[in-house]
Amino acid sequence: MWCGVSAALWPVRCRSFLLQCRNICSGNVGRKSVVDGVLPSFRSVCGEDGVSLSEAIREQHGKDESVHKCCPPDVVVFPRSVDEVSALAKICHMHCLPIIPFGTGTGLEGGVGAMKGGVCFSLRNMDQVLDLHVEDFDVTVEPGVTRKALNSYLRDTGLWFPVDPGADASLCGMAATSASGTNAVRYGTMRENIMNLEVVLADGTIINTAGKGRRPRKTSAGYNLTNLFVGSEGTLGIITKTTLRLYGIPEAVVSAVCSFPSVQAAVDSTVQILQSGVPIARIEFLDDVMIDACNRFSSLSYPVTPTLFLEFHGSERSLEEQVNTSEEITQCNGGSDFQWAKDEETRSRLWKARHDAWYAALALRPGCKAYATDVCVPLSMLPQIIVETKEDLIANKLTGPIAGHVGDGNFHCLMVLDPNDPDELQRVHLFTERLARRALAMSGTCTGEHGVGLGKRALLVEEMGAQAIQVMQSLKETLDPKNLMNPGKVLPVLCPSQSKI
Amino acid sequence: FQVGLLVSVKRFFLFLFEIRVKPDKSGVVTDGVKHSMNPFCEIAVEEAVKLKEKKLIKEVVAVSCGPQQAQETIRTALAMGADRGIHVQVAGKDYENLGPLQVSKIMAALAKKEEAQLVILGKQAIDDDCNQTGQMTAALLDWPQGTFASEVSFEGDKLKVVREIDGGLETITINTPAVVTADLRLNTPRYATLPNIMKAKKKKIAIMKPEDLGVDITSRVEVLRVDEPPQREAGVKVETVQDLVGKLKDSGLV
Numbered sequence: 189m190w191c192g193v194s195a196a197l198w199p200v201r202c203r204s205f206l207l208q209c210r211n212i213c214s215g216n217v218g219r220k221s222v223v224d225g226v227l228p229s230f231r232s233v234c235g236e237d238g239v240s241l242s243e244a245i246r247e248q249h250g251k252d253e254s255v256h257k258c259c260p261p262d263v264v265v266f267p268r269s270v271d272e273v274s275a276l277a278k279i280c281h282m283h284c285l286p287i288i289p290f291g292t293g294t295g296l297e298g299g300v301g302a303m304k305g306g307v308c309f310s311l312r313n314m315d316q317v318l319d320l321h322v323e324d325f326d327v328t329v330e331p332g333v334t335r336k337a338l339n340s341y342l343r344d345t346g347l348w349f350p351v352d353p354g355a356d357a358s359l360c361g362m363a364a365t366s367a368s369g370t371n372a373v374r375y376g377t378m379r380e381n382i383m384n385l386e387v388v389l390a391d392g393t394i395i396n397t398a399g400k401g402r403r404p405r406k407t408s409a410g411y412n413l414t415n416l417f418v419g420s421e422g423t424l425g426i427i428t429k430t431t432l433r434l435y436g437i438p439e440a441v442v443s444a445v446c447s448f449p450s451v452q453a454a455v456d457s458t459v460q461i462l463q464s465g466v467p468i469a470r471i472e473f474l475d476d477v478m479i480d481a482c483n484r485f486s487s488l489s490y491p492v493t494p495t496l497f498l499e500f501h502g503s504e505r506s507l508e509e510q511v512n513t514s515e516e517i518t519q520c521n522g523g524s525d526f527q528w529a530k531d532e533e534t535r536s537r538l539w540k541a542r543h544d545a546w547y548a549a550l551a552l553r554p555g556c557k558a559y560a561t562d563v564c565v566p567l568s569m570l571p572q573i574i575v576e577t578k579e580d581l582i583a584n585k586l587t588g589p590i591a592g593h594v595g596d597g598n599f600h601c602l603m604v605l606d607p608n609d610p611d612e613l614q615r616v617h618l619f620t621e622r623l624a625r626r627a628l629a630m631s632g633t634c635t636g637e638h639g640v641g642l643g644k645r646a647l648l649v650e651e652m653g654a655q656a657i658q659v660m661q662s663l664k665e666t667l668d669p670k671n672l673m674n675p676g677k678v679l680p681v682l683c684p685s686q687s688k689i
Numbered sequence: 690f691q692v693g694l695l696v697s698v699k700r701f702f703l704f705l706f707e708i709r710v711k712p713d714k715s716g717v718v719t720d721g722v723k724h725s726m727n728p729f730c731e732i733a734v735e736e737a738v739k740l741k742e743k744k745l746i747k748e749v750v751a752v753s754c755g756p757q758q759a760q761e762t763i764r765t766a767l768a769m770g771a772d773r774g775i776h777v778q779v780a781g782k783d784y785e786n787l788g789p790l791q792v793s794k795i796m797a798a799l800a801k802k803e804e805a806q807l808v809i810l811g812k813q814a815i816d817d818d819c820n821q822t823g824q825m826t827a828a829l830l831d832w833p834q835g836t837f838a839s840e841v842s843f844e845g846d847k848l849k850v851v852r853e854i855d856g857g858l859e860t861i862t863i864n865t866p867a868v869v870t871a872d873l874r875l876n877t878p879r880y881a882t883l884p885n886i887m888k889a890k891k892k893k894i895a896i897m898k899p900e901d902l903g904v905d906i907t908s909r910v911e912v913l914r915v916d917e918p919p920q921r922e923a924g925v926k927v928e929t930v931q932d933l934v935g936k937l938k939d940s941g942l943v
Contacts, residue, residue: 317723341703344725344765346883436883503884532877 219305222283223262230265230307233275238266238313249290249300249308253355255559255607256298256642261288261308268313270386270394270428277426278392280307280672287390288674289422291331291361294353296560297641299365299421303676309426311360317341318429319401326383326403328431331360338432347434350375353637354546360427365639366419373462373595374469374501375435377637378418385417386429390668394428403431416663421639422674424667438469438501442511443535444528446498446518447491451475452571453521454494458594459567460517461498466510470499471595472542475578478549478589478602482541485548490541491525496594497542545591549602552587556604561588561620563627564598564636573630577601577623584615598636625650645680693748695800696737696771697792697810697822698730700755700762704815710917716785717816717915726762729811731769731878733871736841737809738770738879745843746807748772752799754792756780760894767889768881774894775799779906786908788817791899793825798902800830805866807848812837812870823870833863837872 230239240246241263250260262285267273280287286306293300302308315332322345329338336356339348352369353362361367363385368377375381383405384398396402397413417424448454451473458471473496474482480492496518500510507530515526529535541548550558565573574590581588581601592599601623605616624634624647634640634647649657657679664671664679675681702708703725709718726734740746751766753759754777763774777795779787800808808830813820827834835841835850842849844862852859853872881889899906927933937943 341723343880344761346768346881346886348880437880439882439884 219285220262222285223305223307226279226283226285227263229279230263230276233279234265234267234272238268238272240264240266246308249288249293249310250302252293252295252298252300254296254298254641254643255557256301259301259303261286261302262305264290264308264310266310266313270314270388273309273311273314273388273426273428274392274394276307276309277388277390281391281670284670284672286675287426287672289331289364289426291358291364292334292355294355294357295361295365295641296562296638297365297635297643299639299641299674299677301642301676303642306672306675311358311426311428314428319431320345321403322347324403324405325434325436326431327434328384328403328429329359330429331358331427333360334358335362342434346437348437349381349432350435351378351381359432360430363418363427363430364421366637368593368596368598368637370470370472370593371499372593372598373471374467379415381433382414382418382430383433384429384431385414385427387417387425387427389425390670390672395425398431405433419639421641421678423664423678424673426673439503440501440507440530441469441535442500442507442528442530443538444498444500444511444514444526445490445538445541446496446515446523446526448494448496448518448524449522450571451494451574453523454496455567455570455594457496457514457518457521457523460521461514462567462595464513464517466500466513467502468498468510468514468595469501470497471593472497473590473592473594473599474542474545475574475590477578478545478591479541481548481552481589482545485551486540486544488541495541496523497539499539542591545589546602549587549589549604552589553604553606555606557607559603559605559616559620560600560638561603561623562598562600562636562638563623563632563634564596565627565630565632567594567597569630569632570594570597570599573626573632574599576626580619580622584619586612586615586619588619593636596636597632621647640678642677645678648678649680693750693803693805694737694740694746694807694809695750695752695796695803695805696730696733696766697796697808698734698751698753698762698766699727699811699814699816700724700753700759701727701814701816704728710915714914714916716912724758724761726765727811727814727816729813729815729871729873730762730766731811732873732875733809733811733869734766734769734771735876735878736838736869736871739876740807740841741770741772750775750803750805752777752796754779754787754795754899756784763894764886764889765881767892767894768885769879770885771892773892776894776896777902778896778898783906786910786912787906788908788910789819789821789825791904791906791908793822793829794904795899795902795906796822796826797829798904800826800866802902807865808832808868810868810870812872820870823868827868830866830868832866832868834868834870835861835863836870838869839872839874841869841875 245264246260249264251258286304288302288308290308290310311331314330316330319328334356350371353367362378366378383403476492479490479495587604588601603616605612640648703723737749749771751763751771751774753763810823837853838850839853840851847862849862
């Protein structure tokens with residue numbers, strides 16, 4: 189829906205885009221007959237049960253958890269192995285059918301919409317945890333394994349995979365979108381924690397980005413193909429295995445909450461805590477609007493001011509030091525009401541506000557939907573961008589409580605909007621564009637965690653600049669000359685001969 | 690109040706994975722399936738360790754009956770905080786036929802041998818859902834039992850147990866020594882951390898056979914057949930309400 193067209197022409201272009209999308213989605217007659225023709229080949233690869241044309245299944249595989257409209261594929265296939273994925277890809281390649289990889293459908297940027305129809309590869313039947321090496325801290329998983337399933341599997345080993353986006357997402361899907369979570373400040377994002385990928389390219393070729401079965405902790409060998417595919421959102425290949433870096437489960441955990449008189453004070457504390465060498469695991473920011481919503485939703489009574497939620501991991505002794513240092517720093521910055529807890533039940537209670545933030549935001553306006561913006565800026569810019577953003581929200585009468593991974597300079601405005609109010613939709617759309625441009629102007633990025641998907645392609649061009657985009661286009665054309673891999677995502681279509689989506 | 694505590698742990702599939710029946714219908718496929726401690730046993734171990742941390746218990750001994758791999762499960766209990774383990778060796782066909790009655794005889798014998806004052810088990814195992822071992826152990830020992838516990842505390846030398854029952858919560862006070870079985874909401878089990886797993890390697894696991902305890906493990910139960918639940922069949926779409934009512938009447942449901 190929001191494909192980054194210029195604001196003034198948005199209503200006109202949007203309408204024509206929607207018409208175009210509807211035409212494309214609801215059945216290009218030529219493509220449909222091609223799909224019908226290949227169905228027997230699909231069935232011979234993944235069995236009768238492995239191919240679905242039913243409307244319900246196709247709709248389920250044409251949308252994710254974003255606000256983008258459902259764009260169902262022509263057919264959904266369920267391969268059971270990388271060889272089946274490769275065989276299916278070869279068939280699609282021969283007949284020029286778009287390929288859309290699908291993990292758990294929990295993306296937030298419309299990445300699975302089949303803009304040009306085609307074949308959705310649902311990878312959920314490839315759900316094995318392979319090759320766990322406890323002493324080497326690595327494990328290889330297939331796309332059907334979600335992060336919670338992996339951590340359950342690992343529970344007896346003392347290891348865990350810490351990247352934790354909100355949803356229980358497929359790990360290979362997280363690789364494709366370069367996902368991140370609340371403890372990126374200590375453990376990193378997917379980019380830092382993937383050692384190897386098995387990828388099927390558009391023509392069915394199977395490659396291992398770091399060599400088959402290889403899992404050294406570091407390497408200088410050749411081009412970094414692994415990180416080329418991380419974050420490629422299905423536009424360069426289908427990820428069928430990922431080898432992940434694991435960490436030891438923390439011996440002990442302490443959670444803390446602290447209120448601040450201003451955003452500046454909260455961010456200053458964050459910077460100083462990081463500078464003092466405290467290996468803080470989570471540091472989350474909630475603004476006053478969000479805290480107010482949380483108080484109401486969860487019957488809490490936090491002071492209605494900018495608040496930090498902190499979490500520390502380590503041994504019992506080191507935790508004491510970490511908490512004391514952090515408490516001192518917050519006090520120096522005017523922080524108050526510093527509470528902390530060690531046992532599971534009290535920690536959950538302290539962090540309840542942060543965990544329920546999404547629902548608390550939705551509860552502010554029952555019947556509305558929510559959309560999370562996602563910009564990231566250098567830490568020093570955070571107070572300024574948050575202050576300017578809040579002014580923008582008030583001036584445009586928008587509901588947008590703010591929650592953020594302040595240790596990374598990444599924050600989300602949870603925009604609560606009435607999907608049936610076109611005026612509000614437009615105001616939200618323009619606001620998110622202004623926010624993204626504000627972040628870009630402060631040396632930041634238009635997407636910290638969620639990816640580019642459908643809606644941020646024009647912003648990507650602004651962020652990267654024409655030359656870098658040109659290099660990305662060249663890579664795309666080299667790996668996928670027929671533009672079959674998840675068309676219409678990440679990169680804007682520049683070739684005039686292809687229909688402008 | 691310094692007592693010794695026995696906690697029983699059982700090993701089965703990690704609850705996430707799909708169960709398939711063997712082609713000869715004699716049981717379920719166990720090869721290559723990831724195993725883990727029964728979830729209710731984890732809760733039992735957690736409660737035992739918590740009682741020890743509160744200094745109400747002197748020593749936690751983790752017990753498991755089974756083949757060699759049962760030691761992995763005992764090690765996990767040790768990593769969670771148990772002090773030592775006892776592995777009662779039962780393998781092969783004997784293990785396939787091992788049921789609540791035999792396990793409870795073993796637990797009763799061990800409780801006497803170790804002079805335990807408290808025996809905690811998970812309320813049931815997720816492979817057979819029997820929910821019998823705790824109760825049988827109490828009967829064999831002639832000890833009081835607090836089953837489906839969602840809260841356990843000491844009141845003097847008695848045990849106060851809040852039980853989850855169909856009607857709500859029931860609070861009882863029982864004398865010690867006693868048997869308790871853990872229900873879901875008793876606690877949230879801790880994860881075994883790497884340093885604790887390393888320490889657990891040094892803790893002792895005593896190995897013995899059922900005969901050493903004077904227990905006869907012949908089963909009085911014979912499994913005849915194991916079947917999968919019937920496959921779900923496709924539904925039928927009807928055009929009108931009349932059609933629906935007609936079909937319901939035809940199949941005798943209305």
